[in-house]
Amino acid sequence: MNEDTLQLQARFDRTLVRQHHKSVRYLVVETTAPPPEQEAREMPPLNLGVVIDASGSMSNHDGGGVSGLDISRLAAAQQASEGIVQNLDERDTLSLVSFADDTITHLSALGLSEEGKPTASAAIRELETRGCTNLHDGWLGGAEQVALYMEQHPECINRLLVLTDGQANQGVVDPHELARIAADLRTRGISTSTVGIGQDYSTDQIEQMAEDGGGMLHHTERPSDIIEVVLAELKNMRATVIDDLEVGVYLEGEGGHQVRVEVVGIAGRRDGVETRAVLGSLVGNAVRRAVFRVHVPAGCEEVLRFRVEASWRGEEERETLHSEVMLTPTDDDAVYTEVWDQEACTEAARVWQADIIKRAIDLNRMGDYRQAKRFAKEQMRYFRHYAKRLDEGEDLVEKLDRALRRMARPMRERSRKEISTAMHKRNRGVDDYRVMEAPSPWEELLED
Amino acid sequence: MPGEYTLEDLAKMVRINPRTIRSYIQQGLLSGPDSMGRNARYSDYHLKRLRVIRTLKEVHHLPLSEIRRIVTMAGPEEDIQIALVPLDGEARTEARESSEEEASAPSSALDYVRARRALTQGKPVEEEVAAPVPPPAMLSSIIDQDDSATSPVKALLYKLRDQGTRASVLRKTRGEEWVRLEVTPDIEIHVRGQLRREQLSDFEQLADLMRHILLGSEDHE
Numbered sequence: 001m002n003e004d005t006l007q008l009q010a011r012f013d014r015t016l017v018r019q020h021h022k023s024v025r026y027l028v029v030e031t032t033a034p035p036p037e038q039e040a041r042e043m044p045p046l047n048l049g050v051v052i053d054a055s056g057s058m059s060n061h062d063g064g065g066v067s068g069l070d071i072s073r074l075a076a077a078q079q080a081s082e083g084i085v086q087n088l089d090e091r092d093t094l095s096l097v098s099f100a101d102d103t104i105t106h107l108s109a110l111g112l113s114e115e116g117k118p119t120a121s122a123a124i125r126e127l128e129t130r131g132c133t134n135l136h137d138g139w140l141g142g143a144e145q146v147a148l149y150m151e152q153h154p155e156c157i158n159r160l161l162v163l164t165d166g167q168a169n170q171g172v173v174d175p176h177e178l179a180r181i182a183a184d185l186r187t188r189g190i191s192t193s194t195v196g197i198g199q200d201y202s203t204d205q206i207e208q209m210a211e212d213g214g215g216m217l218h219h220t221e222r223p224s225d226i227i228e229v230v231l232a233e234l235k236n237m238r239a240t241v242i243d244d245l246e247v248g249v250y251l252e253g254e255g256g257h258q259v260r261v262e263v264v265g266i267a268g269r270r271d272g273v274e275t276r277a278v279l280g281s282l283v284g285n286a287v288r289r290a291v292f293r294v295h296v297p298a299g300c301e302e303v304l305r306f307r308v309e310a311s312w313r314g315e316e317e318r319e320t321l322h323s324e325v326m327l328t329p330t331d332d333d334a335v336y337t338e339v340w341d342q343e344a345c346t347e348a349a350r351v352w353q354a355d356i357i358k359r360a361i362d363l364n365r366m367g368d369y370r371q372a373k374r375f376a377k378e379q380m381r382y383f384r385h386y387a388k389r390l391d392e393g394e395d396l397v398e399k400l401d402r403a404l405r406r407m408a409r410p411m412r413e414r415s416r417k418e419i420s421t422a423m424h425k426r427n428r429g430v431d432d433y434r435v436m437e438a439p440s441p442w443e444e445l446l447e448d
Numbered sequence: 449m450p451g452e453y454t455l456e457d458l459a460k461m462v463r464i465n466p467r468t469i470r471s472y473i474q475q476g477l478l479s480g481p482d483s484m485g486r487n488a489r490y491s492d493y494h495l496k497r498l499r500v501i502r503t504l505k506e507v508h509h510l511p512l513s514e515i516r517r518i519v520t521m522a523g524p525e526e527d528i529q530i531a532l533v534p535l536d537g538e539a540r541t542e543a544r545e546s547s548e549e550e551a552s553a554p555s556s557a558l559d560y561v562r563a564r565r566a567l568t569q570g571k572p573v574e575e576e577v578a579a580p581v582p583p584p585a586m587l588s589s590i591i592d593q594d595d596s597a598t599s600p601v602k603a604l605l606y607k608l609r610d611q612g613t614r615a616s617v618l619r620k621t622r623g624e625e626w627v628r629l630e631v632t633p634d635i636e637i638h639v640r641g642q643l644r645r646e647q648l649s650d651f652e653q654l655a656d657l658m659r660h661i662l663l664g665s666e667d668h669e
Contacts, residue, residue, distance in 0.1 A: 140565045147557035158557075171568050176628060181564060188557035250467055260663075262633075270633050272471030295663070368649045 005034035006242055010308040010323045013345040016338045017296045017304075019329040026264075026348035027249060027292040027325065029277075029308055033242045036284025045091040046237055047109065047149050047156035049142035050084065052077050052127060053164035053197075054098040059129045060165070062198060062222050069223045073197050076223035077163050078124050080230035085120045087234055088112040093156075094120055095145035099138020100131035101170065109149035135164055135205065136171030136178065139192070146190055155315070157281075158190045159215070159237050161230065165197035168205050175204040182213030183269070183278075186244060189313070191215045191281060193233055196421075197226060199413045203420050204362070211267040214244050214280040216430060219421040221414075224436045232433035242282040243313040247290045250274040252305045252324075259304065260295040265351040265358075265427040274309075280428070287429055291351040300329045342391055349387050353400050354423040356383065360407040361416050369408050376404030399443055406446045415445040452489045455481070462498040469498065477501055477516050629655045632662060 010029045017023040037043050052058075058074040071079070081096065088094060090113035096106040106123040110116050142160050150158050172178060182192050192213030194206035197220050210217040216236075218229045250273045251259050261275040262268065268277045277290035296304065309322040356379045363372035383400055387393035403419075422442040425432060432439055439445075459466040472478045478497050481488035497519065504510045504518065555563070629637040629651055637655055 137565065137568065140561050143561045144558065144565065147561050151556065151558055184560060185557065188555075188560055190557055252467075272465075272468045273474065274467065274471075366645055366649060368646075371649060371653060 006245075006310060006312070006319075006321055007032040008247075008308070008310045008321050008323050010306075010325045011341060011344050012294075012325055012327060013341055013348050014335075014338050015326070015328060016330050016335045017300065017327050018298070018332050018335050019301060021298045021332070023296045023335075025294045025296065025327060026344065026352075027261075027294055027306070027308070028344040028347045029247050029249075029290045029292070029310075031242075031245060031247065031279065031282070031288050031290075031310055033282035033284055033286045033288075036239055036241060043238065043240075045093070045153070045156045046088060047093050047146055047153065047158045048084070048088070048234075048237065049095040049097065049146040049160045050081055051138050051142035051160060051162040052081070052096070052098045053100075053133060053135070053138070053162075053166060054104075054127060054129050055100045055131060055133045055166050056129050057165050057200065058197075060198070071223045073165055073223070073226070074127060074129055076226040077197075077230075078127055079223070080163075080227045081124045082121055083227060083231045084234050085112060085117050085124070087231065087238075090114070090116070093149055095142060095149070096120070096123055097138055097142040097145065098127055099134050099141065100129070101134060102131070103134065103137045103141035105141060105145060108145050132170055133164065133166040133168055134170035135162070135166075135168035136173070136181075138162075139209070140181075143185055143190055147188075150189060154189075157237065157240055157243060160185075160190060160192045160213075161195065161215075161233060161237075162192060162206070162209065163195045163197060163226070163230070164201050164206060166200055167202040173205065175202075175208040178205055179208035179212040179267070182209045182211075183267075186212065186214040186278070189244075191244060193237075194218070195220055195226065195229055195233075196417065197221075199417065203365075203417055207420070207424060211424075212278060214278055216280070216428070217421060217424050218433065219417050219439075220434070222437060225434050228435060229433045236283050237281070239283040240281045241284045242286075245279040245282060245288065245310060245312040246276050247279060248274045248276040248309045248311070249292050249294075249306055252307050253302075258297050258300075262293050262295075264291040264293050264348070265355040265423075266290065289347060289351070289429060291348050293352075294327070296327060296329075303328050340389055345386075345390050346392055346396075349383070349390060349393070349396050351427055352383065352386075353396055354427050356400060357403050357407075358420055358423045360404055361411075361420050364407045364411055365413075365416055367410075369410070372404075373408040376408060380404060402443070403446055418442065418445050451492050452482075453491070453495065455488060455490065458490050458494060458498065461495060462502060464498060464502060472498070472501060475512065475516065477512065477519055627651070631655045631658045635662070 008029070008031055010027060013026040013028065017025060052074070054074065058077070059072050061070060061072055063070060069076075085094065090111060092112050093109040094107055094112055095109050098104050098106060106126065107120055110120055110123075112120060139160065139162055142162070146158050146160060150156060167173075168178075172181065185192060192209050193215030194210045194213075195218045196203065196206050207217045209215075216233065218233065220226045220229050248271065249261050251261075263275060263277040266277055266279070268275060270276075275292065277292070279288045279290060282288055294306075304327040306325050306327070307322055308325060309320055311318045311320045313319075360372050360376060360379075363369075363375060380397075380401060384397050387396050390396065418439050419442045422432070422439070453461070455466050455469060459469060469478070473480050478494060478501070481490050481494070500519065501515055504515045505512070510518075625640075625642055627639045627641075627643050627648065629639070631637060635658070637651060637658075639651060643651065
């Protein structure tokens with residue numbers, strides 16, 4: 001990997017803060033991955049674990065749609081897995097695990113040479129549906145196979161891809177706990193991406209696994225979606241040039257505890273005085289952004305210097321790159337007349353907007369329309385105040401207002417899942433992988 | 449060993465980032481420097497305490513909240529008797545070096561996954577994932593046991609059984625489910641038992657109100 005050329009750019013939406021009042025500023029950090037490797041041979045091998053839900057509901061058919069491919073969910077997952085086998089080579093390994101009440105390891109880090117591929121295909125064909133959904137143990141079963149191979153082959157890119165159509169109802173089911181495990185796996189070198197199938201999976205559970213696991217969340221509805229999404233995800237895993245990227249921000253000097261920094265819209269964590277955002281893996285030339293909300297208390301007189309540090313997994317240890325940005329306390333008049341950085345402000349507003357919508361969807365899903373309405377009213381006040389100074393502000397406010405009004409009434413789960421996934425992808429700057437039946441723009445789903 | 453160190457000296461010796469040391473001071477894990485300002489100086493107490501913190505964090509995988517509890521209970525002057533991680537540059541043989549590096553590194557992905565699976569499948573846990581915290585007085589004796597295959601919890605169990613509770617003990621303790629709601633990164637509400645959807649919603653509103661009171665309204669000017 002050519003990590004040396006990762007580009008890091010950090011800037012505040014505004015560089016002045018009020019000396020005698022508290023202020024909130026947005027820090028936008030943009031990372032750009034180096035160009036893709038020219039030769040596939042230069043890429044590290046992929047140590048992939050595919051974890052497939054084999055609970056009874058995976059035998060359901062969701063209809064063929066435009067593609068006319070009317071097969072069961074499990075059959076689609078099998079076709080997608082077969083596609084994986086054909087797209088990997090002898091340097092790569094595939095583990096295949098299925099879960100229901102139990103967890104079965106069908107393949108354990110099998111090398112995909114010409115001799116290995118028929119074995120893998122035969123194992124995929126043997127998958128059958130059975131029982132309930134112990135997602136947690138199935139996921140860890142896949143992780144165990146990947147970890148086992150990783151012990152002897154540290155040079156690999158280690159990935160888990162989990163396909164499920166149900167809510168985890170055995171083992172660990174708490175989304176926060178699943179998030180913690182995903183983060184623990186990621187810090188130990190294994191990233192997790194998740195594919196939700198149909199309307200019944202728990203967005204909370206698998207979104208947390210992907211968010212904190214440094215991977216992507218995908219929503220699929222039809223067999224053709226599953227195949228497209230899995231193969232596109234594989235392509236991205238294969239083309240990774242920056243693995244497990246995090247961006248951390250902390251205030252240099254004393255007094256850091258008075259300034260509060262939080263990540264907006266994506267997974268984040270606190271590490272001492274540092275606040276870190278999880279950006280995951282980047283393919284060649286990919287641009288990934290993190291937005292931090294910085295709360296500055298009243299009474300700051302000195303210039304506030306923030307160190308911004310990007311870190312990612314290198315061949316032997318983590319590589320880092322840093323930058324510095326600052327906020328200057330001054331009198332109110334100077335703050336009010338400051339020219340806003342339109343690009344940074346717009347990016348911050350877009351991520352903020354997506355974050356508000358996702359939180360409103362959660363309330364809607366819980367059926368708490370009263371709280372959704374109250375939340376919408378409060379957030380709109382802040383958002384409108386911020387966005388009115390932006391060139392695109394009117395459009396952002398109008399869309400958010402429409403979305404939040406809609407969230408105060410019952411919605412179809414399909415719309416909630418599509419909008420939620422769209423926000424997840426937008427905050428990462430990643431397009432939806434479904435091409436054959438591309439999802440409608442999220443604004444249109446509000447009318448669904 | 450000299451008794452006065454700059455923050456950079458200290459950081460280098462214990463191999464902890466200076467900003468992390470500052471955060472430990474802010475979080476109350478460590479008292480501030482003996483002299484303030486640009487020429488702030490730290491003492492042997494700081495050196496020893498940082499080694500203790502690093503050992504508890506990296507070797508015993510304890511969260512900072514638990515480490516804070518242990519070092520607070522011990523008080524600033526009291527020694528916490530545990531086998532400490534080495535200082536940077538301390539003489540060591542090659543064999544020791546590798547074992548110490550292993551001890552201070554986070555557990556491998558494989559150990560972690562196996563321990564997690566064992567926890568939920570009810571199998572014996574060989575590698576502790578999130579070990580409950582032994583009380584400070586127990587730490588030294590647990591760590592003194594020359595049995596690297598024994599987890600801290602198992603070791604604590606053996607020790608307690610050895611110390612006067614050989615008679616059969618009636619089992620009363622059962623694991624419980626708790627719901628955790630984050631108010632701010634430093635404050636959480638914990639509720640025992642499973643909550644109905646509307647109950648959960650009430651607690652979330654409570655957390656929102658608390659956050660609002662603690663942090664005030666968001667003022668974007």
